[in-house]
Amino acid sequence: xxxxxxxxxxxxxxxxxxxxxxxLNLYDRLINEPSNDWDIxxxxxxxxxxxAEFENDVMAMLxxxxxxxxxxxxxxxxxxxxxxxxSR
Numbered sequence: 001x002x003x004x005x006x007x008x009x010x011x012x013x014x015x016x017x018x019x020x021x022x023x024l025n026l027y028d029r030l031i032n033e034p035s036n037d038w039d040i041x042x043x044x045x046x047x048x049x050x051x052a053e054f055e056n057d058v059m060a061m062l063x064x065x066x067x068x069x070x071x072x073x074x075x076x077x078x079x080x081x082x083x084x085x086x087s088r
Contacts (some may be wrong), residue, residue: 007041011065019058026058 005035008031019027034040041049043059044066050059 007039007044007066010061011044011062015061015063023058023061028058030058030062031055 012027016024016027031037032036039048042060043050043054044062046063
């Protein structure tokens with residue numbers, strides 16, 4: 001899956017290394033099952049209600065991340081090197 005909007009990838013970069021196996025499975029399902037990744041963006045920003053099957057703690061984490069309380073610039077996908085970095 002290629003994500004068009006950077007939000008899910010930026011969320012992954014910041015959170016994957018500290019997620020439980022169950023949360024990783026929920027995240028995998030979230031990014032692979034919806035047919036349109038913009039739906040994920042709309043759910044995360046609360047522009048549209050999240051379907052019940054995706055309403056879980058990972059979606060809550062993504063919604064919180066989408067609020068961007070640190071006011072970070074999030075205009076592009078992250079480099080993929082983070083996928084190969086050792087866990088912290």
